[in-house]
Amino acid sequence: MSTDYTLEGGVQVTRANGIAHIEFQHPQSNSLPSRVLAALAQAITDEGTHPDSRVIVLRSAGDRVFCGGASFDELATIRTEEEGLHFFGGFASVINALRTCPKLTIGRVQGKAVGGGVGLASAVDYCLATQHAAVKLSELAVGIGPFVVGPAVARKMGLSAMSQLAIDATQFKSAEWAQQQGLYAEVYSDAAALDAGVERLASTLTQQSAAAQTALKKVLWEGTENWDQLLAERAAISGALVRTPESQAAIQAIHQSLSTKKG
Numbered sequence: 224m225s226t227d228y229t230l231e232g233g234v235q236v237t238r239a240n241g242i243a244h245i246e247f248q249h250p251q252s253n254s255l256p257s258r259v260l261a262a263l264a265q266a267i268t269d270e271g272t273h274p275d276s277r278v279i280v281l282r283s284a285g286d287r288v289f290c291g292g293a294s295f296d297e298l299a300t301i302r303t304e305e306e307g308l309h310f311f312g313g314f315a316s317v318i319n320a321l322r323t324c325p326k327l328t329i330g331r332v333q334g335k336a337v338g339g340g341v342g343l344a345s346a347v348d349y350c351l352a353t354q355h356a357a358v359k360l361s362e363l364a365v366g367i368g369p370f371v372v373g374p375a376v377a378r379k380m381g382l383s384a385m386s387q388l389a390i391d392a393t394q395f396k397s398a399e400w401a402q403q404q405g406l407y408a409e410v411y412s413d414a415a416a417l418d419a420g421v422e423r424l425a426s427t428l429t430q431q432s433a434a435a436q437t438a439l440k441k442v443l444w445e446g447t448e449n450w451d452q453l454l455a456e457r458a459a460i461s462g463a464l465v466r467t468p469e470s471q472a473a474i475q476a477i478h479q480s481l482s483t484k485k486g
Contacts, residue, residue, distance in 0.1 A: 356398040370460045
């Protein structure tokens with residue numbers, strides 16, 4: 224029996240045979256405005272406690288872009304500290320929802336992951352990707368930094384790899400590089416092969432002990448019990464920096480470029 228429902232921002236949940244697929248989408252390279260972040264956190268939390276969900280797959284719509292990171296439409300409108308904290312707090316909420324979810328989570332990364340998209344790929348428990356899934360932490364280039372996603376990225380890839388991405392913020396690293404650093408467990412040639420890999424792993428997990436998987440997840444995330452506070456503090460750093468003249472100038476330039484392309 225299959226169950227489908229849609230949350231605000233176009234986040235769609237499909238649950239069948241013990242596997243809950245949570246899919247987000249946005250016409251601007253699957254970027255993440257506040258409403259989508261809130262819906263993602265809600266869906267992960269809800270499916271994490273639903274008795275018919277045994278494993279969760281986080282995915283996005285489309286072909287060559289998994290997630291373009293923060294929404295520049297929204298970044299361009301931030302004027303106050305409270306607005307900045309609210310926006311970046313949305314990323315913290317999704318990461319913490321993935322961290323505290325009692326079910327194992329699988330990431331399906333079919334294309335490029337930028338900024339917050341790298342954070343999502345890092346925060347799932349097991350991530351699969353295609354050869355097109357290059358990664359970039361672009362935050363420094365717009366006057367902020369990967370402060371909220373940083374703990375998740377460093378936990379998964381190590382501080383050295385995270386530093387390389389954070390400092391050289393204009394360059395993509397290949398999917399193969401990301402696999403070598405531990406972000407991706409497997410890299411496939413195309414989306415069809417990726418889907419087969421996701422289905423194989425998810426189906427296998429539904430046949431195994433749920434109690435054992437919950438216990439394993441607690442062990443895997445040991446040492447992150449302070450992340451509710453830590454990520455809130457990191458969101459405040461980004462919220463303050465995004466209001467600086469340097470950051471606003473960079474964001475407005477990118478936003479104008481994107482608006483021109485849409486027009």
